[in-house]
Amino acid sequence: AQSVTQPDIHITVSEGASLELRCNYSYGATPYLFWYVQSPGQGLQLLLKYFSGDTLVQGIKGFEAEFKRSQSSFNLRKPSVHWSDAAEYFCAVGAETDSWGKLQFGAGTQVVVTP
């Protein structure tokens, strides 16, 4: 069965600084990988997804993620954080044998942005 680990429960970053959120997955075949963001009082929003092809994926709000098969990782990055990026971020993995919306989520990383 697939699993997802987000090692960092909480990250504090200064506005304008770079951000990297870690995600490691366990899955036998090529997974479908996703990053979602959950802002206070709002539903989850898809930031980006990886199915196949180019391992560097661009998403919304200036985020990108890189799929590294050798490291079983799909880390999320943003070069310069804005105060509005304060939220909880979830990495998720899906199996190509399942409905692609049936996902295993990590426990999330809470991002706090300081002035």
Next chain:
Amino acid sequence: GAGVSQSPSNKVTEKGKDVELRCDPISGHTALYWYRQSLGQGLEFLIYFQGNSAPDKSGLPSDRFSAERTGGSVSTLTIQRTQQEDSAVYLCASSYTGSNSPLHFGNGTRLTVT
């Protein structure tokens, strides 16, 4: 157009009572999912509906949980004889069929079992 609508937004119930949570997906979305988010946890898949196919119930935690989707649209998640460990936010999501269609999540129903 409207997004995924869930009701109620908050529900407090006594242990042992039954509850019904409602999800109104985006019009035209054929796929509907229920997830559960417990405090400090990621989302846990519960059940998936796709068109007229039999639902994938593999994530339901016990036989106290059931869900139906009427007319391919509105879905109801029912929890019978609620327990304190059922306290969580229950999220519904919908999408078109196909890998290029993202999941659209509702804001969830926060269930508290006292």
